[in-house]
Amino acid sequence: MTAVMTDEMQQMKTMIRNFVEKEVEPCAQQIEEEDAIPQHLVEQAKALGLFGISIPEQYGGIGLNTVEKANVLEQLGRTHNGFVSLISAHTGIGSTGLVKLASEYLKNKYLPDMAAGNKIAAFALSEPGAGSDATNLATRAEKKGDHWVMNGTKHFITNGPIADVFTVFALTDKEKGAKGGITAFLLEKDFPGLIIGKKDKKMGLRGSYTSQLIFEDCIIPDENVIGQVGMGYMSALKILGEGRVGLAARAVGSCDKLIELSAQYAKERIQFGKPIADNQAIQWMLADMATETEAARTLTMMAAEKIDEGKKVIKEASMAKLFASDVFNRVADKAVQIHGGMGYVSDYPVERFYRDARITKIYEGTNEIQRLIIARNVLQEA
Template sequence: MPQVPMMRTELSPELAELRGPIRRFVTDQLEPLAARIDAEGEIPDAAWDLMRGQGWLGMLLAEADGGGGADLPTYCLVMEEVARSHRCFTLLLDATSGLTPIAIARHGTAAQKDRWLKGLATGRLRAAFGLTEPGAGSDAAAITTRATKVEGGWKIEGRKQWISGGHAADVVMVMAVTDPAQRARGGIGAFLVPRGTPGFDVTRIDTTIGSEAIKLGELTFTDCVVPDEALLGDPGQGFAIAMGSLSNGRLGVSAACIGAADRLLEMSIEHAKQRSTFGQRLADRQAIQWMLADSHAEIEVSRAFLYETLRKAAAGEDLGNFAAICKLACSEMVGRVADRAVQIHGGAGLMRGVPVERFYRDVRHYRVGEGASEVLRMVIARELVK
């Protein structure tokens, strides 16, 4: 595989040193599992074991909580590198350091952390994040799942859909309305609902345009009573907790977009050098060169912007809308890079089972999940014109 001449924008000299060993591990150890994931439609235990062995599961959680105590730049470097192989590997990072684990780490009581975080950090337990409903996606404040106070706990009623890994999760963080008069202004709670709780059922499993191994659960709650200890934070804090987790996740998603785009460009260069038409290599045609150049330029600019945002985050600076800008720019960028990659490959980029085709489908998720592009634009523009 040709090494794209990166400008070598790096987060720090220390992280620059880490990139080579991480890439070698991903290429030698994880990449052989990529084809298996596609063939079996499941993420094999071997992937969890290998990533656990590297200390990548739960790496963002504090060591006291059983995590790796890594910082966000290191997490994003690993995210970028595993995304060069298969989107499913990014999901393992997300499941163990992402939306729900981070929410528990930030807002959980000592008992909640003790019960969930050590297991989540090692991948022994699986968590899911339950916000979206049939009637509420981008407009998350419109959720109707209801949590009503009962003696000693809360009764949850409602339905969540498209919850990543929700079908197999040991615990789901369920956002539910606790005060209909307040809703997003302090009337939504976040509840940690364990699998097996009476009244909590997985009623459907959806797959998407992306890898078959990516499964989304429909979760139905009927007279589902959880104890007071299941409530994360205050009864009105759930919306803020959920939005805080989503905002945190945007830089990780951006890193995954850059890693996938990098690999797509490498595959495009390799194909363009090998394939000849009308007696000349595709790589020597200006039409193809311009596509390669545009992809390279966009990847480098995106990476530089992500790293600058990560530096600000590491320095404790207020990011404002930079995480949203980053996610918008990187997810749109990888869509364009994937489209060019398929075009450069011609029919060979459309055949089931070739990596380009799989990347093209998988990266389509990024412009919808964790803040669709239009909603991010709305958030960014609102700030500009206020």
């Protein structure tokens, strides 16, 4: 790895670490109980510029590159994953299409409010019949004069119930399908014919909302096409590729926190007249947790660097997502084990991290799909 941490970036990391530890983590239990992010945390996140980390300065953001953004997400991963999900879905998959692929008109119209956190963004690809196979979209958009008419249903859309703007993918040419027949659109929540479904009840990620989006003859102005008509599937792959690196960085941050909590607990918990940390069985768990987390960090930062160098990164992004999410789940499992019964009750944060880890193996492409992508690339390269 060659990326050098600037003083400015180091300061930002410290600032976010303080925010996470002094402000967010003390509210974690409240978020769990109320299934809601306290508004004062959202306002603090706005003031810190967190909603604009991926948006260029000319549109009001702080325009971090991918390595810098991964460092920020790593720090945020140390706390409540539902809170982090609000920000990472907005700055990642919710914003990337506009930032990297949209017209100047769309960028000027939407990015400044998104950077300030005054408009929340979401990304809508998945459908009831199109999950892992995102080429199988049933949502259709038809051009009628100077606008498009969209019909269909998306589901599991993070930020769906609270978002103001949505990057939505629809079939625009059935014959061509994913090869030139899918288009990305920018929708506002008030566009006629867009209905937001009810909030899903989930295993974890409390405070982060997902829902269906239903399009009933939804009218979209032609200028709200993101990128070229027909190139939406390629756009989705690009957006998801970058998103996967962000997800991996968050997972690494969560692992760091779990290791700290577990080591601390192991030193304090006395059984058989000595700290449980004195037992080799506990030490080996901590050793594996720390080793795998460092490997995940290295893989993640390597993928982030490649994106910043403008290199093809699809394989590395999938590797980072696959490995970091698997490590997060293994680390969370060991953290619960080290905490014994205390790891199973919600008074201790490891119980929450354990539940929140599970989704990282499923969304932004399941880990089986990441393996397919990696294998396809390995076979092509051979």
